[in-house]
Amino acid sequence: MAAPSLALEVFLYFGKLWDVVxxxxxxxxxxYKGYNLPYPGNAYEMEFTYLFMYLLVEPPRLFLxxxxxxxxxxxxxxxxxxxxxxxxxxxxxxxxxxxxVLRVDYWMNVISLVFLSAQxxxxxxxxxxxxxxx
Numbered sequence: 001m002a003a004p005s006l007a008l009e010v011f012l013y014f015g016k017l018w019d020v021v022x023x024x025x026x027x028x029x030x031x032y033k034g035y036n037l038p039y040p041g042n043a044y045e046m047e048f049t050y051l052f053m054y055l056l057v058e059p060p061r062l063f064l065x066x067x068x069x070x071x072x073x074x075x076x077x078x079x080x081x082x083x084x085x086x087x088x089x090x091x092x093x094x095x096x097x098x099x100x101v102l103r104v105d106y107w108m109n110v111i112s113l114v115f116l117s118a119q120x121x122x123x124x125x126x127x128x129x130x131x132x133x134x
Contacts, residue, residue, distance in 0.1 A: 002133035004069045008122040012066050015115040019058055022108055026051055033100055043099045050090055057086050065123050068130075077127035084120050091116065 030048050033039075061083035068076030091109045095101065 002072060002129040004072060005122060005126045008069050008119070008126055009066065011115060011118045011122060012062055015119055016062055018111065018115055022112055023051070023054065025104065025108060029102060029104055037100050039099055047098050050093070054087070054090055057083055061087060065119060069126055072130055074127040074130040077123045081120055081123050084116060087116055
């Protein structure tokens with residue numbers, strides 16, 4: 001029988017901490033950009049809304065990944081990986097497609113993508129191991 005992954009749990013734990021930092025800094029950066037930069041039409045509202053949608057998807061994704069790992073079940077890990085698709089879209093959007101990309105935006109999203117990639121790969125590996133061990 002397969003065992004839980006310490007590496008996955010470490011990446012999920014520090015990913016949670018990073019997400020808090022990421023969200024707070026992103027919120028402050030968006031406030032700065034909204035006040036100082038000339039956004040066209042509804043672009044600011046849409047991009048700011050994505051930040052709040054992140055709060056609806058990222059905590060459940062991390063929770064499912066951790067629960068699947070700790071309970072040695074593949075289902076929650078697969079669900080976590082599906083939710084990672086939206087998070088991936090958001091980070092890539094914030095790097096290449098948002099109206100104004102500041103350096104702080106770029107580097108914060110790159111760091112988030114590193115965490116997301118590691119979590120995704122480790123979750124997939126664990127889910128396959130759990131399925132083989134069942």
